[in-house]
Each structure stands twice: as C-alpha cells, then as structure tokens.
C-alpha cells in the first residue's frame with residue numbers, strides 16, 4: 001500500500017495529512033508549525049490510533065469526510081440519500097494535486113457516481129480554508145442524490161477542555177458563551193435565512209478557558225451568510241473534531257447527473273496567543289485580499305437615528321452642510337426615500353425616489369453632498385418586498401414564500417415585510433436594474449444594504465429556497481461591484497445579523513448593531529472584532545440618550561467607542577449645542593489622525609481582572625492607540641495597572657492622553673502621568689510593568705496615543 005504525507009505550512013501553521021493507498025486522506029496534525037523533514041513512517045507510528053476494546057477492530061483513522069464506516073460515532077461529515085434512503089459512499093481517491101500550501105483530493109463513489117473534491121489551503125495569516133464539492137457524474141439514468149449536509153471538519157487535540165460559541169439578540173449581538181467541553185455531538189445552527197443576531201459565529205475549542213492574550217485554541221467559522229451549522233464532536237474513542245457547513249433542508253439539494261453542489265468554505269484558525277492571536281490571523285487574511293478597502297475609512301453621518309422616516313429635503317440638506325462643516329466625509333441617506341415609504345409598512349421593492357417627498361428627486365441632495373466634498377450613500381433593502389408595493393402587486397409570483405402560506409400573510413409577515421425570490425430571474429433583473437439606474441444617476445458611492453427579517457419556510461421552484469436565494473444575493477452583489485468598481489457596500493441586517501466572511505467577500509463594511517449605546521457597543525464591537533478588523537466594523541456615535549436602551553452617556557464616551565471602528569455619527573447633529581459641535585469637530589480631526597494606526601494595527605486586549613474594564617489596543621509599527629473604558633463601577637478603590645501587549649520592548653514610547661474628545665471622569669487623585677497627560681517610557685516597561693490606571697467612574701473612556709521615539 002502506498003503511503004503519502006502532505007505537509008502544508010504557512011505563517012506558523014502546519015497541516016500534516018496522510019494518505020494510505022487510495023483511501024481518503026486523514027489529518028495527523030493541525031496546529032503549530034513543524035518545519036520540513038518529517039519522516040512519515042515515524043510520524044505514522046507516533047500517531048497511530050490505538051484500537052480501544054469494544055470498537056471496530058480496524059485501527060482506522062478519521063478521514064477528511066468522516067463517516068460511520070470509519071468507526072466514527074460522531075456526526076458524519078456528510079449525509080447523502082438515494083431514493084430517500086441513507087447512502088454510505090465508499091470513496092476511492094482518483095487523484096491528488098499538491099501545490100504550495102494547498103492540496104486537492106478527488107475521490108469517487110462507484111455506487112452513486114459521485115465525485116467528491118476536497119480543497120485545503122493554508123492562506124495568509126495561517127488561516128486554513130477547507131472546501132468540499134460534490135458532482136454527480138453518474139449516467140443519465142442514475143438515481144439523483146440528496147445532499148442533507150456536507151460539512152468540513154478538522155481534528156483538534158483531545159486536551160482541549162473548553163468550547164466558545166456565541167449567541168445574542170437584536171441590539172445585543174455576539175454574546176460569548178463558554179462551556180466546559182461538552183460530551184458527544186454538539187451542533188449549533190442558524191435557521192433564519194441569515195446567520196442571525198444569535199449567530200453561533202464559530203466553534204472554538206481551547207485548552208483552558210479562552211483568554212485574550214494567551215492560550216492555545218482551534219476554531220472554525222463558515223463563510224456563508226444564510227443557514228449554517230457549526231459543530232464539535234467529542235467522543236471517547238476517536239479524535240475530537242470541529243467543523244462547519246451549510247444547513248440544508250430536506251430536498252433542497254438534489255443532484256441529478258451533471259449537477260454540482262459546492263459547499264461554502266470553512267475557515268479553520270489555530271492560535272497559540274489566545275483570542276488576540278486568532279483575530280490576528282483572520283485580520284491578516286482579510287487585509288491580504290486585493291479588494292480589502294485601502295482608502296482611509298471615511299467618517300460617516302447616517303441619517304437613521306437623526307430623522308428616521310421624516311424626510312424633509314431642506315432639513316436633510318442642512319444636516320449635510322453641518323456634517324461637512326464638522327469634518328464628515330460620507331453622508332448616508334437611510335430608509336424612507338423611495339415610493340410611498342412613510343413608515344415601515346410599505347414600498348420595499350420599489351426602488352424609485354418618492355417625488356411627493358423629494359419633488360426634484362435625490363439629485364440635488366447627492367450633488368450638494370458631492371459639492372461639499374463628501375461621498376453620498378443610500379440605503380436599500382434589495383432582498384425584501386412589501387405587499388403594499390407596485391412590484392408585489394405586479395408580480396406576486398416573485399415572493400420567496402409558499403403561495404399557500406401567503407394566503408395567511410399575517411403568519412409570514414415580519415416588520416410587515418416579505419422576501420423577494422432573487423433566484424427568480426425576473427425579480428433579480430428588476431432589483432439589479434433599479435439599483436443600477438440610481439447608482440448611475442446619482443453617483444452613489446456607498447450602499448447600505450439592509451436585510452431586516454428572517455426567511456421562513458422559503459420556497460423556490462417547489463423546493464426549500466434558502467440556498468438558491470443566497471447564491472443569487474452573492475451574484476447580485478458581485479454584479480453591482482463589477483459594474484461599479486468604486487462602489488462600496490455595507491452589510492446590515494437589523495444591525496449585525498449578517499457579518500460573516502461570506503458576505504464580506506462582496507461588501508466593505510458591516511453594521512455591527514442597531515445599538516449605538518456605547519456600553520453595549522464596547523462588547524458588540526469587541527466580539528465582532530474576533531473576525532473583522534476595526535476598519536470593517538461600522539461604529540457610530542448615537543444620540544445622548546440611546547434610542548435602543550434609554551441609557552444616557554457622555555459624548556466623550558460615545559466618541560471613544562466610535563473611534564474603535566469605522567467611525568461615524570447617527571444623530572441629528574443640527575440639535576447639538578456649540579460645545580458639542582466643537583467636540584465633534586475635534587473628534588473628526590483625531591479620528592483622521594489616528595485611523596492609519598487603528599485600521600492597520602494588530603488588535604490586542606490588555607488583560608485586566610475587573611470585568612468593568614474594557615481596554616482595546618491597536619498596535620502598529622511605530623505607534624499604537626489604546627482605548628480604555630469602563631462599563632460599570634470598578635471594584636477596587638485603587639485601580640489595576642494597564643500592561644500593553646505587542647509593543648516593541650526596545651523602543652521608547654511617548655504616551656499621550658488625547659483629550660480632544662473630552663475628559664474621562666474619575667474619582668480621587670489621578671496618577672501623576674494621567675494628570676500630566678503625557679509620559680515617556682520604554683516598550684518593555686509599558687508591557688511588563690504597566691501604567692497605573694485612574695479609578696474611572698462608570699461609563700467613562702479615554703484614548704491613549706503611543707508614538708515610538
């Protein structure tokens with residue numbers, strides 16, 4: 001029997017994959033780099049599986065597509081059916097292709113005529129991408145094959161003892177959930193036609209509870225923006241697996257000869273530096289993409305919480321003028337500008353300017369915004385339709401709903417809206433045509449692409465329609481980007497219900513949450529940042545009293561929190577007093593000065609014991625920014641020291657408290673350096689000894705700016 005070892009390695013991450021004869025390969029190691037020169041025989045012997053008593057006799061290793069026949073009692077890597085009956089493929093490898101950092105394996109199952117292709121690549125940052133595809137290569141009369149699921153899996157050490165996933169709700173996305181390693185199969189799923197506010201985001205297995213700056217962990221995320229599964233299997237007689245795949249409904253993918261199902265790509269991330277190391281790998285990968293935004297991330301003013309549906313051209317023009325005065329660079333007109341849209345009960349799908357509100361159309365506003373030197377952005381919700389719309393009246397057949405169910409519209413309605421079936425060529429052409437026309441006519445620079453409801457029992461061509469819908473949405477985004485290469489698109493879904501790496505292939509920013517409350521935002525942005533670097537995460541200063549929580553916070557606190565992302569305002573700044581307006585102007589300058597560091601640096605989270613602290617650092621080559629905030633009262637009268645990781649130990653840094661946003665309020669006497677607002681120290685001292693923090697009051701924040709000298 002031939003034995004081969006594939007060794008893929010990049011940026012400190014290695015994958016060792018063995019292949020015996022023509023069996024599907026199995027992974028011997030996914031983790032830290034091992035360098036070259038590995039003897040397969042010795043490695044195979046070192047890692048050969050012990051056959052415990054009471055299990056299958058053969059000492060099989062788990063393949064890249066584990067199934068029952070491998071002696072695997074966890075969730076299979078895929079589930080197939082023929083004629084309604086489960087089908088167990090017998091894969092025979094027909095070819096492998098090894099490139100630098102990549103491996104492709106083709107395997108055939110004679111009985112069904114299926115070809116399975118598994119592509120694995122270690123890409124920038126050491127992120128391992130795994131992609132599975134199935135093609136039905138049977139004769140024309142061969143039986144169709146139902147794909148119930150096709151999920152990518154990789155083994156993690158059985159020494160992992162904690163599992164991190166996420167849940168959340170509207171205005172409180174991405175709440176981390178850490179549990180002791182559960183026994184058996186753990187499956188977290190999204191069944192909403194979008195990842196959802198309670199998106200599991202990832203499955204991360206760690207040795208010890210996950211920490212920001214230290215510890216070894218292995219995680220998986222699916223680059224897919226609709227229904228999904230993330231999974232972990234801990235069985236006592238096999239390796240532990242993590243994995244992810246698209247959640248398909250029965251009958252959704254039925255392959256007939258000649259057809260292919262390509263599963264979404266899954267990103268597997270290993271870190272020896274805790275969650276910060278995990279994030280750094282994904283950020284490196286994202287930043288290495290050719291389409292990653294390279295221009296400075298503009299300071300935004302979005303009109304939503306400023307005016308909601310109350311569109312008055314004169315007032316909005318005045319708002320744009322004030323925006324330009326204070327230093328805003330992108331003005332975004334949110335919901336409410338199109339045919340009959342006076343509230344959220346009508347008009348989705350009619351992407352034509354409402355002349356009763358905008359008698360001269362949007363051209364005067366767009367032109368004024370451009371003349372003021374700002375970009376012009378416009379809100380759309382392209383996947384949705386209101387029953388009270390011209391398009392729904394003309395084409396009721398374009399809805400992504402079971403017509404029988406639509407007879408009882410109340411049971412399907414969500415924010416009084418419905419879903420448009422973009423897999424229908426007519427519906428697709430309608431939406432593309434209307435958006436494209438407006439982009440051309442108004443010179444739109446930026447689209448806020450919203451998606452405000454779950455998909456419920458979607459039906460397309462008599463089948464479950466979630467998969468086809470997502471593919472059509474990606475195609476629509478791709479087409480708009482192709483026609484308008486400079487156009488930027490933001491992924492919004494009632495806030496942060498769609499912020500995955502799938503949608504990020506076609507978008508340039510996410511709207512992290514509908515909560516602009518900085519207390520909530522400290523955590524929502526922190527955890528959104530596990531995958532997305534700050535330049536991709538929309539973070540706006542909202543009104544003094546938050547519209548989503550009723551909490552009142554200081555402007556300095558809101559601005560410090562906004563500075564941690566792609567910053568902006570979502571507030572009627574015409575109502576600001578002189579002092580507030582001046583502070584916004586100072587903040588705009590500060591944001592522009594610091595964004596090159598925040599938007600390219602490595603994100604670090606200095607460890608502090610008191611859970612009332614939130615400290616986030618952005619560490620570049622010659623400078624760093626650290627935002628220090630409190631989300632509650634501190635426990636101790638004498639606060640902890642802040643030790644900043646990631647600095648160059650051998651260089652001296654000038655550390656300044658940037659007070660442009662206003663002062664952070666604190667009790668008692670502040671540490672000398674904080675009072676002075678400036679200090680010079682070597683990197684080694686800042687990272688090992690630390691800075692004595694002031695005892696901040698609750699809901700206060702300050703910005704530290706470090707420059708190497």
Ligand code: DGJ
Pocket residue numbers: 304334335379450452492493494495511513514
């Ligand atoms: C939900 C979004 O998350 C908000 O920011 C806003 O755009 C509204 N939709 C508009 O309807």
